[in-house]
Amino acid sequence: MSNEHFSLQAEIAELENILRTIPEEKAISRLSFESRLEEARSRLAELGEPVVKEKLQLTFRGQPVDGTSGILADFGGKAVEVFSSAVSTVMASINGDIGERGPVAKKDADKLMITGTAVGSFGFELEVAGNSNPLFEEDDVTAGGVVEIIQDLLETAATGTDDEITEVVDVIHPRALKKVSEFLGFLESQKASCGISFKGKSFKFSNNSQLSNAALKLKDQNVKERPVEFEGKFVGFLPHSRMFEFSIRETGEIIKGKIGSKKIDIEQLSDNFLKAPVGVTLNSVSVGEGKPKYTLTSASDIRAKAGGGSQPPLTQE
Template sequence: MSAFVARQRLEAEAESLRQLIQVSNPANVLGRMSMEGRLRSILAELNRMERQLGTRAEISLVFNGRPVAGSAAIEASFGSKAIDAFQRTVATAFAVQASDGHVGQRGPTISSEMAALHITGVVHGSFGFVLEEIDPKGDQWTDSALKAAADATVRLLERVSATDEQDAEAALEEVNDRLFVNVRDFVKLVHDNQATLTIAERDRSLDLSGPALERAYERVANAIIEDEELTLQGVLQGVLPGARRFEFRGGGFDIKGKVARDISAEYLRSLESDPMVGHEVTAIFRKRTVRDTTSAVRETYTLVRVIPETGPPSHAI
């Protein structure tokens, strides 16, 4: 039994016991003592489960809305499509992390078997599915790569549905384009089928219903992300290794932005003494253009390569 389902059943039993104890006959001392003892045992077990390490991916997708018939059933077509869409999103997040972000829009990614979640139970009270990572090696002390990918998927959905407009825009500016397509397909599937969704992890949950679902839909349903490589000659005016930011002027552009993840902080610090900062260089950027229905076109730049005016490239991805 999954940890989520086990907790759900224990919490439901605890609530039932509290109600029974509240209305029990004070004269039924033995019965009351038995119920109180069972309640203490359940609360102790819930406390123990809370302290356990959760190092493997475990997510529950709980649906409501048009495709769901109370807690009894869910439309098979919608349910299977939703699970498949979520699995593809997690698998892409897994591939993005494993390849340090270098996953293209097309072509094969890392083996889907390595990023496979399994249905291990259903959620009661509404209708949902418990998806877990099955690790034949057993428990481990640190989070698995698949758990990190699942966490990243939920975090991305949380950001694109948040009330914080700036954070939502930043999420679209940073996300891998293939992962964005998966997230867009998943959000559209839930929205277009008039469903709502709660995504529950071990220590948090995300409610994709009402305004939150509408915000996510408006931001991603019609958004277009375009990436292109841009090569410019100019002056590298400044680099902040800690913040991983840069400033560049040249070719009619004044550019500020982020530095690619695979450029080390040590290398960034060396640019100041190489010397490159304050000198003419050729710089290669990844220019991202985001177009959506909620704001104007946004352009961001990521520094991916610096070439001194003479000599070999100082860094290349």
């Protein structure tokens, strides 16, 4: 909460206490205090909800770190820079603000601020914007939410199966995943490892070997992403979770996937193509030997077959 929020709230409380001591019939005596109270309330309303700040601890161990005493400046600065870039890129990818190339769209709200040193293993305390930040759209994932996703991804890459890693990777754009991989690659090159503590949850790599194994699993060569084509029919759409079920004509297998773009109108999708014969191109993502996860990235990737839907689904502007 900002100093201005605190100051205005204190002023409002003080004025309310003063007015409680002045009888209602003394209207002239109350007038100036009531005017100041109305002005303070108006200024507080204009400020809106206070931005909630959350604390993240990013700690390091290994060759560049001297126990709990210090850390090489070049390493510490670069590590925080690469981690911050990963947070910005993952947030842009989840909120639909990233393309295959070009600069990543950024908001001031995705910036991390160093506010102190972390207790224990040497590292940094970083401040991230929470869910009340007005710079976020209503459905956006915040920087705090992204930190949780990255923390989950690092832990799963270190200890999970290929299927479990695929589940987490599926929500992240390949460019964003590459940024997380670059963070691990930098630590590996410096013979260092890291730990993340955020909102009561902590994870740290047990040793450099575990970090190297996680970095290997997230490298481009181990993450398979490609378009795949199917013929069959959509047998279900779930608007709230933005998921679909599709029955493959050749095998009868029913696969599930997510509807990636927020611009796709799911009601139009259902009206035009539910249980109608179609061809569809889906984006397939898998890690290692993990089962693929499917995403419908564009309404134009659905093609009506004879006797099926008459037009492609409209997209929301």
